[in-house]
Amino acid sequence: MKAPLTTLIALISGLIVLLAYFIPVSQVQDISQVIINWAVSLSGVAMLVAIVSLLAAHWKKIRQKRTSDRYSILVIAGFTLTFLIGLVFGGPGSDDFQHVVTHIIFPIEAGLLGALAIGLTVSGFRLYRANRGWMTIVFGIATILFLLLNSGVFTTSLDIPLIKNALGVLQRLPDAGGRGILIGLALGAITAGLRIILGIDRPYHN
Numbered sequence: 001m002k003a004p005l006t007t008l009i010a011l012i013s014g015l016i017v018l019l020a021y022f023i024p025v026s027q028v029q030d031i032s033q034v035i036i037n038w039a040v041s042l043s044g045v046a047m048l049v050a051i052v053s054l055l056a057a058h059w060k061k062i063r064q065k066r067t068s069d070r071y072s073i074l075v076i077a078g079f080t081l082t083f084l085i086g087l088v089f090g091g092p093g094s095d096d097f098q099h100v101v102t103h104i105i106f107p108i109e110a111g112l113l114g115a116l117a118i119g120l121t122v123s124g125f126r127l128y129r130a131n132r133g134w135m136t137i138v139f140g141i142a143t144i145l146f147l148l149l150n151s152g153v154f155t156t157s158l159d160i161p162l163i164k165n166a167l168g169v170l171q172r173l174p175d176a177g178g179r180g181i182l183i184g185l186a187l188g189a190i191t192a193g194l195r196i197i198l199g200i201d202r203p204y205h206n
Contacts, residue, residue: 007199014197
């Protein structure tokens with residue numbers, strides 16, 4: 001086994017933090033909290049190193065004077081502007097800084113979601129042209145149905161009990177799918193965590 005010391009440290013730390021959630025012993029929970037605090041501190045240092053490395057890489061591209069790397073100027077300018085705004089308005093925890101950042105992020109998110117919607121629409125048409133099987137038909141019907149449900153077209157039919165119950169069931173289907181995805185993510189995270197704790201996967205060696 002390569003680097004047994006780091007593997008042993010990761011194994012013991014992971015087991016202590018995991019046991020602290022199931023064993024109500026103050027000593028174990030105190031040690032777990034110390035380990036978590038260390039992890040948070042190391043994460044902050046790693047973030048600073050990553051930021052410095054990112055800025056250094058973009059600065060190197062700018063100094064090479066390549067026309068294709070003009071976006072590096074935007075990256076450094078955006079980082080510098082955000083950093084200065086944070087200093088002026090009192091840091092990320094201040095309401096003024098949150099107000100400024102929110103008014104920048106929300107339009108960007110809206111634009112990205114619009115681009116995502118267009119991309120999904122184009123992908124749906126390409127899927128239908130490439131494969132006209134029954135799964136493609138089901139996908140198309142489901143897409144049109146849920147678009148109509150969210151548009152409020154069927155609100156005039158809510159007075160009819162049968163249609164109201166059917167629409168209620170259909171509107172709960174996305175929630176069920178979302179919960180299934182979250183359960184899958186949770187199981188995947190648990191599996192990955194156990195593999196790291198047991199030393200099967202050792203990403204801290206890379």
